[in-house]
Amino acid sequence: MKRYSAFAIAREAARYHSGWGRAWAAPQPKAKYDAIIVGAGGHGLATAYYLGKNFGITNVAVLEKGWLGGGNTGRNTTIIRSNYLQDASAAIYEKARSLYETMSQDLNYNVMFSPRGVIMLAQTHHEVRGYQRTAHANALQGVETQYIGPDKVKELVPIINIDGPRYPVLGGLWQPRGGTARHDAVAWGYARACSDMGMDIIQQCEVTGVRRDGDRVIGVDTTKGAIDCDKLGLVVAGHSGVLAEKAGFRLPIESLALQALVSEPIKPCMDVVVMANTVHGYMSQSDKGEMVIGGGTDGFNNYTQRGSFHHVEETVRALIETFPMISRLKMLRQWGGIVDMTGDRSPILSKTPVDGIFVNCGWGTGGFKAIPGSGWAMAELMAKGHSPLAAEFSLNRFAEGRFIDESVAAGVAH
Amino acid sequence: MLTLQCPYCGVQAEETELHAGGEAHLKRFGPGASDEDFEAYLFMRENPKGVHFERWRHVNGCGKWFHAARCTMTLEVFGTYSAQTSEPPQSIRAAISAKRPGWQWKDFA
Ligand SMILES: Cc1cc2nc3c(=O)[nH]c(=O)nc-3n(C[C@H](O)[C@H](O)[C@H](O)COP(=O)(O)OP(=O)(O)OC[C@H]3O[C@@H](n4cnc5c(N)ncnc54)[C@H](O)[C@@H]3O)c2cc1C
Ligand SMILES: [Zn+2]
Numbered sequence: 408m409k410r411y412s413a414f415a416i417a418r419e420a421a422r423y424h425s426g427w428g429r430a431w432a433a434p435q436p437k438a439k440y441d442a443i444i445v446g447a448g449g450h451g452l453a454t455a456y457y458l459g460k461n462f463g464i465t466n467v468a469v470l471e472k473g474w475l476g477g478g479n480t481g482r483n484t485t486i487i488r489s490n491y492l493q494d495a496s497a498a499i500y501e502k503a504r505s506l507y508e509t510m511s512q513d514l515n516y517n518v519m520f521s522p523r524g525v526i527m528l529a530q531t532h533h534e535v536r537g538y539q540r541t542a543h544a545n546a547l548q549g550v551e552t553q554y555i556g557p558d559k560v561k562e563l564v565p566i567i568n569i570d571g572p573r574y575p576v577l578g579g580l581w582q583p584r585g586g587t588a589r590h591d592a593v594a595w596g597y598a599r600a601c602s603d604m605g606m607d608i609i610q611q612c613e614v615t616g617v618r619r620d621g622d623r624v625i626g627v628d629t630t631k632g633a634i635d636c637d638k639l640g641l642v643v644a645g646h647s648g649v650l651a652e653k654a655g656f657r658l659p660i661e662s663l664a665l666q667a668l669v670s671e672p673i674k675p676c677m678d679v680v681v682m683a684n685t686v687h688g689y690m691s692q693s694d695k696g697e698m699v700i701g702g703g704t705d706g707f708n709n710y711t712q713r714g715s716f717h718h719v720e721e722t723v724r725a726l727i728e729t730f731p732m733i734s735r736l737k738m739l740r741q742w743g744g745i746v747d748m749t750g751d752r753s754p755i756l757s758k759t760p761v762d763g764i765f766v767n768c769g770w771g772t773g774g775f776k777a778i779p780g781s782g783w784a785m786a787e788l789m790a791k792g793h794s795p796l797a798a799e800f801s802l803n804r805f806a807e808g809r810f811i812d813e814s815v816a817a818g819v820a821h
Numbered sequence: 822m823l824t825l826q827c828p829y830c831g832v833q834a835e836e837t838e839l840h841a842g843g844e845a846h847l848k849r850f851g852p853g854a855s856d857e858d859f860e861a862y863l864f865m866r867e868n869p870k871g872v873h874f875e876r877w878r879h880v881n882g883c884g885k886w887f888h889a890a891r892c893t894m895t896l897e898v899f900g901t902y903s904a905q906t907s908e909p910p911q912s913i914r915a916a917i918s919a920k921r922p923g924w925q926w927k928d929f930a
Contacts, residue, residue: 648868
């Protein structure tokens, strides 16, 4: 792999950019791999990367039915934060956030991590108490957050209307090192690094069946033929239920549509990320100047990557009260992704009833921020059979009543 | 936008009049049940890419709960029916079979 650097840009400029190689190879599948990862989203690619980097396992294929990063990884609104209430969540999300800090250097790929700060607005007394509690929990967990009053919110976000008629801003939970990153670049950076380690990233290769010998996995059937493997990681977000069914077990997951939209580009007006969980909306400004907006999920099971218009309307209506100046903005694009929701709104990183099959799913509306931490933990789980970061997120927590209940702490949108 | 006909009041209701209520025909387990059955009842969900049965409430209308059969891949609605039943009626099953021969959902086909 040719390293990207200022020197490389100068060198290529001098020869009409004729020397940039492919960022990753496009191989045909081999007959057998030590490990196969299904799904080349951020979580699947990060799992493969840390299998190689941390455990030296590089005879790995990542199989993707479409194109890499074309699932939720390329559809999300890129908010990164780790201000969760429960210890298990804070540990894995903070691990991820801290890995984002050095990801561009680590991957030699600019993922444009922008720790501009994230505010979660408190707009009811219940939320004030909730976020004060989270700030205390974060202090104990070693996650840097702070509960701030409305004046400080106004100072950080001059365009906000803090005394709206229905939901005035009473305060907020402020995480100064939260922020955003370029979603595609995260997938591309991991893909390039995996390919460089000799792993095969095989796009347009749908897994259509899982082959077992009794209780053990022995391989997969794909649209490019059968491929054998010793270990199989299912990392397919909204399609987790479909893949689990092929492997012969069930998951506590439902797949719903989540939408987002962006406005026409405007001059810089907001340099932090603002989330308003009571009214179900959040917003940040992209480097291009577009206001990036998201809200809650649609209500019913859906695999179409399309959502209903009235949800977009609800989100925008909510945000206009808080940000009156956006009322005249034209919206440019709107899209949807299929998110995998669990009963306690926390992810699943786990062994399964089938020997050799591991699942990483249930990230729902909030897994972009978790990509490096999730890949780190999943790789350890697949390599060693146990990972401290993943332990609490095992599948048997549902049978044991050991929930990691973030739905109350985090609001709907993570 | 999804429209479902409320089987009680006959209104063609669009989505904002309705509230989605999740998987239909759940078999309930309570005290004395095995841990597995109880877990499955509380958390495991059918999540098919295709034919799906679910509960809906005509919340901004007559207020009643009903059932719908729908395709989660195309959003096509096969029909709606009363909540006063533990399995989909024959007419709904036939309507699905006409469009998705060989379909199966839980124990129903
Ligand atoms: C609109 C929207 C906004 C969001 N906003 C945020 C946010 O601000 N912050 C945040 O942290 N998170 C956010 N999320 C959530 C985040 O996008 C996801 O949790 C995360 O990207 C999931 O990554 P993944 O790698 O698990 O899944 P994906 O990126 O969806 O990757 C799964 C891959 O598996 C492939 N696949 C599926 N079935 C098969 C098969 N049979 N064979 C081969 N391949 C298969 C798919 O094609 C896909 O590429 C948002 C999501 C959406 C939809
Ligand atoms: Zn009605």
